[in-house]
Amino acid sequence: MTLSMTVETFTRNSTTATAEVDGQLVALDINAGICFGLNEVATTIWKLLDQHCDVADLCDALLDIYEIDRRTCEEQTLALLRELVDIGLVSRS
DSSP: OGGGGGGGEEEEETTTTEEEEEEEEEEETTTTTTTEEOOHHHHHHHTTTTOOHHHHHHHHHHHHHOOHHHHHHHHHHHHHHHHHHHHHHHHHH
């Protein structure tokens, strides 16, 4: 069963500069001058935002990569994306 909250869509902010270091993403919010480190799973989600912008589509891709149930995937992915919105790396679209 897909959760109703998966209809939210997200895009990466264009003012974020990134580099991958040892499989993890380092993201710099250029406007704020703040640097963030993303773990492996968050880095994967960041990369998937190029092709998928809603949580349901992101989770479809993540379920092919990681062993996790859909409900947990959707809840955790949405929580991460909302956190990235709060710190300015991602926007709701």
